Amino acid sequence: MKKMQAKTKWLSVLSSVAVSALLLTACGGGSQTAGTQPQPDASAGGNAGDAKDKFKGQSLNLLTWEGYADPKFTKAFEDKYGVKVNPTYFASSDELLAKLKAGGGDTYDIISPSTDVAELLVQSDMVEPIDTSKISNYNELNETLRNMKDVQKDGKQYGLPFAWGPDYLIYDADVVKEEPKSWSVFWDPQYKGKVSVYDDISNIYMIGQMQGLDKTDKGALYNMTPEQLQSAKQKLIELKPNVRKYWTTAGELNDLFANKEVALAVGWPLTVSEVNKKGRNLKWTIPDEGATGWIDRLMIVKGSKHRELAEQYLDYIAKPEPMAQVAEVTNYSVANAKAAEFMSKELQEITYINDMDKLFSKINFWQYVKERAAYNDIWTEVKTN
16 A cells, blocks of 8 residues: 555455555565566567667656655666656555646656545546556456456546555564554553554544444445544544554654554554564554555556556556566565566565455455545544544
8 A cells, every 4th residue: 555655555355346555575586586677578569679769768757655666666667668767656545636636647647546546536537548458467467456346437447456455553563462453452551652543534444443334334434424433533532642643654654663662553564574674573463353455556647648658667567577576665465466476485475465365355445435525524633633
């Protein structure tokens, strides 16, 4: 939603179902062994040999969340076309905006924004429309994700559904013996100095959920009044004695848990996957108040110098096997349900690949925040108070 560098982040599905990740584990099973590289094909771009001659030596530059350019799924693309995939990672939506404004199409070809900024990018003419007829597996992608309005304009589509996931409450089950039922556990005095939250305005959304603002209107979290923002600020200031660190990358959060510095955190599936590989006992839950989340789409940057190669990459990554490998690396949910054929049963369950709508219903997905500057001001005041 990753996050290592960050998302190395589950909008309201659906009011925008707008947010698409988003926000890294070994699996096996399905119709062939997981972890194998997809075999080159010529489904897009004509003859594979001709395509390799056409693109050989080019570089495809991705500005993306952590985990979204892993060699497990990018190497086959590189080998097919004789190209190099170069990732630059960002740790928050605000960092994405800053890097994109600084570099644009001269620097980047593909980006992976979440739903809190995707609409802004479309309306600001910072991304190119996508010719979905060139995406051979496009109609296999989840219909809800394909129909999200935030990346549509004048009848054109600007985002390819990619990955999505929740902002979990993650806890060290060796320390926190019972599954927390509420986000309020973060304020429990017994966990002083043992909590970590994301260095991002999404913490304000969490407070809004705790206060029940989204019970009748999911968009309320992303359109708070000045009074509601002040209330959220005060609650987050009260949390500070319990905060060990505001994490900015998934790698930082992974280390905090691996080193037993924290017992509770807001985080993404990637952290549970990575840290438990090291012998820890992390678990996740969605508290009674609910959870927010992110949906990440892939977009082609306006003025990309490698537009055709970017289109080839979108066609490639939308296929079931590469999508399964994205899920294997990140533990995030992915947009193509046929990826289940290449997943272990465990990974299928973790990612809800066979029942996406069930998880959609549990999450208030990030939406476009029109007053983002005001939210950032509040978050800055929390950290500097």
